[in-house]
Amino acid sequence: MLSIKNLQVSINGKVILKDLNLEVKEGEVHAIMGPNGSGKSTLASVVAGREMFDVDKGEITYRDQNIFEMNPETRAREGIFLGFQYPVEIPGVSIANFMRTAINEKRKHLGLDSLSGAEFLKLMEEKKKLVDIQSKLTNRSVNEGFSGGEKKKNEIFQMALLEPRLAILDETDSGLDIDALKVVANGVNKLRRKDNATVVITHYQRLLEYIIPDFVHVLYDGRIVKSGGKELALELESKGYEWVKKEAGVQAQG
Amino acid sequence: MDTSINTIPLKEKLLELFEENQEVIKGKSTPLVNRLRKNALSLFGKLGFPSTKLESWRFTDLTPLLNTEFEFDFRNKSRSMDIEKIFTCDVYDLDTFSVTLLNGWFVYQNAALTRLSNGTIIGSLAKALEVYPDLVDQYIGKAAKPEQAGLTALNTAFMQDGLFIFVPEGVKVEKPIQLINIVDSDSPVFLQPRHLIIAGKNAAVTVVHCDHSLTHNISLTNTVIELFAEENAVVDHYQVQNKGRNSALITSSFFQQKKDSRLTSHTITLNGGFTKNMVDASIKEPNCHSEHNGLYLVDSNQHVDNHLFVDHEAPGSYSDQLFKGILDDEAHAVFSGKVLVRKESQKTIAHQNNKNILLTDEAKANTQPHLEIYADDVKCSHGATVGQLDPQAMFYMRSRGISERSARQLMMYAFAMEVVQKISIEALRDRMDHLVEKRLKGELSICDQCMLHCNSKEPTTFNIDLSKI
Numbered sequence: 001m002l003s004i005k006n007l008q009v010s011i012n013g014k015v016i017l018k019d020l021n022l023e024v025k026e027g028e029v030h031a032i033m034g035p036n037g038s039g040k041s042t043l044a045s046v047v048a049g050r051e052m053f054d055v056d057k058g059e060i061t062y063r064d065q066n067i068f069e070m071n072p073e074t075r076a077r078e079g080i081f082l083g084f085q086y087p088v089e090i091p092g093v094s095i096a097n098f099m100r101t102a103i104n105e106k107r108k109h110l111g112l113d114s115l116s117g118a119e120f121l122k123l124m125e126e127k128k129k130l131v132d133i134q135s136k137l138t139n140r141s142v143n144e145g146f147s148g149g150e151k152k153k154n155e156i157f158q159m160a161l162l163e164p165r166l167a168i169l170d171e172t173d174s175g176l177d178i179d180a181l182k183v184v185a186n187g188v189n190k191l192r193r194k195d196n197a198t199v200v201i202t203h204y205q206r207l208l209e210y211i212i213p214d215f216v217h218v219l220y221d222g223r224i225v226k227s228g229g230k231e232l233a234l235e236l237e238s239k240g241y242e243w244v245k246k247e248a249g250v251q252a253q254g
Numbered sequence: 255m256d257t258s259i260n261t262i263p264l265k266e267k268l269l270e271l272f273e274e275n276q277e278v279i280k281g282k283s284t285p286l287v288n289r290l291r292k293n294a295l296s297l298f299g300k301l302g303f304p305s306t307k308l309e310s311w312r313f314t315d316l317t318p319l320l321n322t323e324f325e326f327d328f329r330n331k332s333r334s335m336d337i338e339k340i341f342t343c344d345v346y347d348l349d350t351f352s353v354t355l356l357n358g359w360f361v362y363q364n365a366a367l368t369r370l371s372n373g374t375i376i377g378s379l380a381k382a383l384e385v386y387p388d389l390v391d392q393y394i395g396k397a398a399k400p401e402q403a404g405l406t407a408l409n410t411a412f413m414q415d416g417l418f419i420f421v422p423e424g425v426k427v428e429k430p431i432q433l434i435n436i437v438d439s440d441s442p443v444f445l446q447p448r449h450l451i452i453a454g455k456n457a458a459v460t461v462v463h464c465d466h467s468l469t470h471n472i473s474l475t476n477t478v479i480e481l482f483a484e485e486n487a488v489v490d491h492y493q494v495q496n497k498g499r500n501s502a503l504i505t506s507s508f509f510q511q512k513k514d515s516r517l518t519s520h521t522i523t524l525n526g527g528f529t530k531n532m533v534d535a536s537i538k539e540p541n542c543h544s545e546h547n548g549l550y551l552v553d554s555n556q557h558v559d560n561h562l563f564v565d566h567e568a569p570g571s572y573s574d575q576l577f578k579g580i581l582d583d584e585a586h587a588v589f590s591g592k593v594l595v596r597k598e599s600q601k602t603i604a605h606q607n608n609k610n611i612l613l614t615d616e617a618k619a620n621t622q623p624h625l626e627i628y629a630d631d632v633k634c635s636h637g638a639t640v641g642q643l644d645p646q647a648m649f650y651m652r653s654r655g656i657s658e659r660s661a662r663q664l665m666m667y668a669f670a671m672e673v674v675q676k677i678s679i680e681a682l683r684d685r686m687d688h689l690v691e692k693r694l695k696g697e698l699s700i701c702d703q704c705m706l707h708c709n710s711k712e713p714t715t716f717n718i719d720l721s722k723i
Contacts, residue, residue, distance in 0.1 A: 048653050076655035088650040092668025101664065102654040109655070141668075142650075158654065 001026050001197050002047070002166055007058035009039075009046055016042045018222035020058070024166070029198045031208055031233060034219035035241040040201045041085055043219070044170040048082035049075050062166065076102075077109035079165030079196075083155040083172050090142040095154070096124065098142050099161050106162065127160040131187040148175035156187040167191070168199045173207035185210030205237040220248050264320045265302050269295070271326055272411060278328045279412060282384045287413075290395045294410035301404035310403075313588040313620045314530055314559040319502050322472050324444035330359040330380070330415065350432040350462070351376060353417065357437055358445035358475070360415050373422040374459075376431055379450055382418040389420060393452055397480040397508035399534065406506050409478040413448035416477075421457040423484075430460035430490075430679065435475070437501065442472040449479045453487035453515075460490040460679065465526075467501040479507040483515035485539070490678060491519040494686070495526050499554065502528035513539035513568075520677060521560065521577075522686065523550040524693050529558040535565065535573070537599075542571040549673040551693050553582035562591040562606075566599040569629075575606035578673050580666055580694075581617035589621045589638070597628040604634045611669060612640060666694050 002024040009017040017039045024030055034040050046053055047060065049072030060067040062080065070078065090098070103123075104114040115123065128134075131153045143151050152172055159167055169188065173181055188198060188211050200211055208216070208230065216232040217224045220241075225248040226232065236244065272279065272295055280288055303320055304311040351368075353376065354361040360378035367377030367385060375386065382390050400407035417433045437445065453459050461481075467473060483489045497503055503526055511517055521531050535544050550558045564573045579587045589608040610619040623636035643665050651661035670690050677683040 050649055072649065072652040073655050073657050076653055082653050084650065084653075088644075088646045090644075090647045090650070090665065090668065092671050093664050097664065098651070098654070098656075101660055102651075102656050105657060105660065106655045162654065 001063060002199075003059075003061045004047075005059050007046075007060065008056040009042060010054050010056055011042075011052060015056070016053070016222055017046070020219075020222065020224060022217065022224065024197050024199060026165075026197055027194045028215065029192070029200065029211065029213045031200045031202060031211075031213035031216045031230075032219055032224075033202055033205075033216060033233065033236060035245075036203065038219045039222045040203075040219055041170055044082055044085075044168045044199075044201055047075075047168055048072060048080060073105070074109070076162070076164075077106040081159050081162055081164030081167045083152075083159060083167065083169035085171040085174065087143045087146075087151040087155055089144045089146075091144050093142050095140055095142050096120070099124070099158060102158075103161060123161065127157055130160050130190055131156045132183050133157055149177065149180035152176055152180065152184055153187075156184050156191075160187065160191055163191075163196075165196045166199070167196070168201065170201045171203065172200070173202055173204065181207065182210060205233045208233045218244050220244050223248075264324070265298075268408065268412075269299060275328045279414060281380060281414060284383060284387045284391050286391045287383065287394060290400075291411045291413075294400045294407040297400050297407035298404050298411055301407060303404055310532070310561055310590065313586070314557065316502075316504075316530075319472070319474055319528065322442050322474070324472075324474065325439070325441045326444055327357070328414065331357075350430045351427075352432040352434065353377065354434045354436065355416065355447055357439060357443060358415060358447040360417075367418070370427075372425045372427075374425055374427055375418065375420040377418055378415055379413075379418040379448060380415040382420075382450075386420070389452075390418070390450065393482055394450055394480065397482065397510040397534075397536070398478055398506070399508065403506065403532075405476050405504060406478055409446045409448060409476050409506070412446045413478070414446075416448040416450070418449070419451045419459065419461065421453045421459045421487075423454040424456045425454070426458040427460070430462050430682070432462045432464065435463060435465045435477075436468055437466070437473045437475065437497075438468040439471055439473065443474075445473065445475045447475065447477050449477070449481075451479065451481040451489075451491075453481075453483050453489045455484045455512075456486045457484070458488040460492075462492040462494065462682070465493065465495045465497055465503055467498045470498060470500060472500045472502075474502045475504065477503070477505045479505065481507065481509045481517075483509070483511045483517050483542075485512045486514040487512070488516045489518070491517065492677070492682070493519075493521045493531070494524070494689075495522065495529060496524040497526040497529070499525075499527040499556065501526060504530045504532075506532040507534065509533070509535040509544070511535065511537050511539070511542045511544060511571075514541045515539075516543040518543075518545045518676070518678070519547070520673075521546075521548040522673075523548075523552065523558050524689060525556070526552070526558060527556060529556075531558075531560045533560075533562045533564075535563070537564070537566050537568055537571045537573070540568045540570045542568070544571065544573040545676075546573075546575045546577075547673050547676045548575075548577035548579075549670055549690070550577075550579040550587055551670065551690065552579065552585040552587060555584045555586075557586045557588075559588035560590070561588075564591075564593045564604065566593070566595045566602045566604065566629075569599045570601045571599070572603045573605070575608075575623075576673060576676070577607070578609045578669060579619065580611045580613065580669065581619060582613040584614075584616045584618075586617070587619045589619070590624070591622070591636070592624040592626065593634065593636075595625070595627040595629050595632050595634065600629050600631045602629060602632040602634070604632070606636045608638045609669075610638075610640045611643060611666065613642075663694055667691060670694070 004022040007020040218226040366381035591606045593604045608621045621638040
C-alpha cells in the first residue's frame with residue numbers, strides 16, 4: 001500500500017530524513033518509535049503532504065501512485081489520514097460543517113453522491129460512540145477549547161468518519177491519561193480491517209499495549225535503524241533509546 | 255491642480271442653492287429647526303467638505319467625488335411610487351414593519367405616518383414636523399454635532415425628510431422596523447436623508463436600515479441619524495449596506511444614551527464603492543451598554559471607512575467595538591476607533607478590536623484603535639490585526655480532503671461569523687448568515703433584489719476571489 005524508498009527530506013537545508021525505507025501492506029499495523037528529534041513527525045507530515053519540506057531524494061508510492069504528484073487533499077480523498085500530534089484549532093468552523101465538507105469532497109472525488117444533512121448527522125452519531133464522545137458536536141468549533149484528550153479523541157472520530165485506507169497516527173498517545181488512551185486505542189482497533197493499514201508513531205511503548213503492532217521500527221537520526229516484531233517495543237522500553245543510539249553508532253562505524 | 259479649487263464649486267453651489275430654495279427646503283419645519291438650519295449653514299460655510307488633512311478623513315478622500323455635476327431635488331416625487339413594483343427587499347423575510355425611502359424621500363405607500371395602537375409613531379420626518387412639532391423639537395439636533403463636521407452641518411441645513419420613529423415610555427415594539435433606502439436616478443444625485451429615532455424610558459425597539467442602489471449612476475448620500483435611548487431603553491440598530499460601485503454612502507450616526515440603556519449597533523457592508531460610516535456614541539448617564547459591531551466584505555477598488563467614537567461621560571458603563579473585514583483585489587479599508595473615558599467615569603469597561611484579512615498584496619487596511627483614559631479605575635483593551643488566513647489551519651483542513659478553495663471559504667465564513675453571531679434576532683441572523691455566505695462565494699449581486707432595472711444591463715456582480723491568498 002505504502003512504499004517508501006531511499007527517502008531524503010530536508011527543511012531549510014537541514015537534512016531530517018536520510019535514506020529511509022519502509023513498506024506497509026494492507027492489514028498491517030506498524031509502529032514507528034524513536035527519540036525526540038529523530039524525524040518521526042517529519043515522516044508523517046511528508047506522507048500527508050505538508051509543503052514546508054524539501055524532498056531531496058527517493059520516492060513514495062501509495063497504491064502504486066507517486067505520492068508527490070498528489071496535493072494533500074487528493075491524498076486524503078484517496079484514503080490517507082494523518083492524526084495530528086497537535087490538532088489545530090479552527091475558531092468558528094463547526095466540527096459538523098468541517099467533517100461534512102470533508103466527507104462530501106471525498107465522495108465527489110470517488111464519484112459518489114453527497115450525503116444529505118440527515119444522513120451525515122446519523123453517521124456522526126454512530127461514529128461518536130466509537131470514541132465515547134458525548135457532547136453535541138454540531139455547535140462546537142473544531143478543537144477550540146478542547147482538552148488534550150478531547151483533541152485526540154476528535155482525531156480518531158474524524159478518522160472513523162473518513163474511513164481511511166492508511167492512517168498515520170502521530171503521537172496520538174501524548175498528553176493522554178490512561179482512560180483516554182484506552183478509548184483512543186479501542187477506537188483505532190475497531191477501525192482495523194483486512195484492507196486498511198495503520199502506522200502508529202510513538203515515543204513510548206505504553207500505547208502499543210493497547211494497539212498491538214505487527215512491526216516495530218526504530219527511527220533514529222533520520223534512518224530506520226532497527227525493525228522487528230512487537231517484542232522490539234518491550235526491549236526498547238527496558239533498554240532505553242541509548243541502546244539504539246549505541247547500536248546505530250556501531251553500525252555507522254562498521 | 256489645487257484640491258481647494260475643486261471643492262469650492264460644489265460648496266458654493268450648495269450655499270447658493272440654499273438661498274434660492276430655502277422656502278421649499280424649510281417647508282413646514284418648526285422655528286427651532288429653521289434656526290438649526292441657519293446655524294448649520296454658516297458652520298458648513300466655515301468647515302466645508304472634509305479633506306484628508308482632517309484626522310478623521312486621513313485615509314479617505316472625498317474630493318474626487320465632489321467634482322461630479324450633481325442634481326438636487328428639493329421636492330418629494332417619490333411619495334406616490336408603488337415601491338413593490340421595483341423593489342423587494344430580500345434582506346430578510348422577517349415579519350417587519352417596513353418603510354421605504356426613494357432618493358431620500360419617504361414613499362407614502364399607505365400613510366406618511368403610522369401611529370400604532372401602543373402609541374409608537376413610525377413614518378416620514380417631514381410629516382412628523384407637521385404633525386408632532388413639539389416632539390420633534392424636543393430631540394432634533396440634540397445629538398448631532400454640526401460644529402465638528404461639515405457634512406453633519408450640511409445635512410442639518412438641508413434636511414427635509416427621512417425616517418421618524420418614536421417609541422413611548424414602556425412600549426416594546428415587537429416587530430423590527432425596517433427602512434429600505436433606495437437610490438434610483440438617471441443622473442448623478444446628491445441626497446441628504448435625516449433620521450430621528452427615539453426610544454422612550456423602558457422602551458425597546460429594533461431598527462434595520464437597508465441601503466441599496468438601483469442605479470449605475472453616481473450618487474452621494476450624506477445621511478445623518480440621531481438616535482436617543484432614554485433611561486433603561488433597549489435599542490438594536492442595524493445597517494446593511496449593499497451598494498453599487500458608483501455609490502458613495504456617508505452615514506453619520508449620533509447615539510445618545512441615558513441611564514441603564516442598552517444600545518447595540520451593527521454595520522454590515524456587503525458592497526459599496528465608497529462607504530464611510532461614522533458612529534458617535536455619547537454615554538450621558540451611568541450603567542449603559544454600548545456595543546458596536548461591524549463587518550465589511552469588499553473587493554475590486556471598493557473603499558470602506560469605519561470611524562467610531564464612544565464617549566464615556568458617565569461611570570459604570572460597558573462599551574465594545576468589534577469590526578472585522580475581508581479585503582480582496584485593491585480594496586481599501588480604514589478603521590479608526592476611539593474610546594474616551596472621562597475623569598469621572600470610573601468603573602468603565604471598554605473594549606475595541608479590529609481584525610482584517612487581506613487576500614492580495616494590493617488590498618490595504620489602515621487601522622487605528624485608540625483609547626483615551628482619564629479615570630483610574632477602568633478596564634480597557636484594544637487590539638488590531640491585519641493578516642492572512644492561518645496556514646496551519648489550512649493544511650489541517652486539506653489533510654482531511656477539503657480543497658484549498660473550500661478551506662478558505664470555511665475560514666473566511668468563520669471569521670465573518672463572529673460578527674454575524676452577535677445579531678440577536680434569529681431570523682435576521684440567519685438571513686445575514688446566508689447573505690455573507692453568498693457574498694463570500696461571489697454569488698451576491700447588488701441587483702439581487704432588483705426586479706426592473708438591470709434587465710437590460712449586465713448585472714453588477716462582485717466576487718471575492720478565493721484563489722488568491
